[in-house]
Amino acid sequence: MALLDDVKSELAAIDNELPAAKKAQATAMIRFGGGLRLVQRQIIVQAQFDSLKAAQWLQDTIRELYGHEALMTQISRPTPNGTVVQRYVVHVERGGAALALQTGLLDRRKRLVRGLPADIISGNIAQVKAAWRGAFLAHGSLSDPGKASFLEIICPTSEAALALSGAARRLGITAKPRQLRSSERITLKDPDAIERMLVLMGAPHSAREWTGKRTDGEARGKANRLANFDDANMRRSAKAAAEASEKVRKAFEILGDDIPENLRAAGQLRLEHGDASLEELGRLADPPITKDAIAGRIRRLLQLADKTVKAREKDMAADSVK
Structure with missing residues (x-):
């Protein structure tokens, strides 16, 4: 007033x-x-x-x-x-x-x-x-x-x-x-x-x-919206990282020792640094690699685990027919 x-x-x-x-x-x-x-x-x-x-x-x-x-x-x-x-x-x-x-x-x-x-x-x-x-x-x-x-x-x-x-x-x-x-x-x-x-x-x-x-009010509102946006992004990233870690853990259980070394190293980084972004994982790699490269290796690791599961299921189905 x-x-x-x-x-x-x-x-x-x-x-x-x-x-x-x-x-x-x-x-x-x-x-x-x-x-x-x-x-x-x-x-x-x-x-x-x-x-x-x-x-x-x-x-x-x-x-x-x-x-x-x-x-x-x-x-x-x-x-x-x-x-x-x-x-x-x-x-x-x-x-x-x-x-x-x-x-x-x-x-x-x-x-x-x-x-x-x-x-x-x-x-x-x-x-x-x-x-x-x-x-x-x-x-x-x-x-x-x-x-x-x-x-x-x-x-x-x-x-x-x-x-x-x-x-x-x-x-x-x-x-x-x-x-x-x-x-x-x-x-x-x-x-x-x-x-x-x-x-x-x-x-x-x-x-x-x-x-x-x-x-001034619009500037504060924009700052608040950006902060909320950043918080939402962080929550989504954390959720995605946790889900990726769980998938990598299952892939390791499925593949055992039969994993190419570069894929094993990428998966191990994901497990050891569950909250880290892909960019941060790439910097932690030895030698450092890009986030696209680390994402690609983790993706190939999970695909390899999926192929292994399907192959095992196919072999079990063939054995049951015999």
Whole structure:
């Protein structure tokens, strides 16, 4: 969560945007953070955040850009694992309908806009970036480095998800909506796309940190995979060497003294150095030989033992016929 907090703090600290971009961000924060509520025929604007700085940004912007007074309430919520998380609710009761019209969340006929206002989605690139920034501040999450990569925003409606998807396309990023556990979501899983989106939203420092930690995690994962691979290879080699030693022992019993000296020497090395690789056995030979040569001699030793067994069985079958 620490990195996610850093991302949201970096995004909420942006203060050099033009009014159109600030409006786009505020609208997206309200839309994805909660939206509009109708209480006793009065429209109340309400949005909830897990970042205090994001909530403060929206509270200040509503006052400075739209001229309405927004209240902020802090609430504590227990989680299933017993911890308590803090949430910050920004709400406008007096003038809520006027603010909804100013942000475009109500159209001119005072109908609720279920996605994002068209003038934001079709606006300039600064507005599109700001819309994504606002949606992420309201309901965005980011994977911890070293785990499966994802950047995700939970959307209040399918129309809102489609609006973000269209906005991402204008930024050159593919982000497809999906439904998970009865909620609409926009998810990025490609690490390069995630890094680019973080930069486009306005969090280049957090993007570098996330990428750096992800790279470190991938390097550790690769090292672990290589270590596991090496362990598996060693286990397979040890098993093969043990099986080869047992076959050589049986070959010696079958052939007795009737073994060519070079094959006997190779077999004896296998028995005396049961854990050694073929390359190591070749170096131990006198004179040293290659691993292919030692493998070939052991193979001919075993083949000779097989031929001897078959010949004996053939002789016994012939004797039984007589």
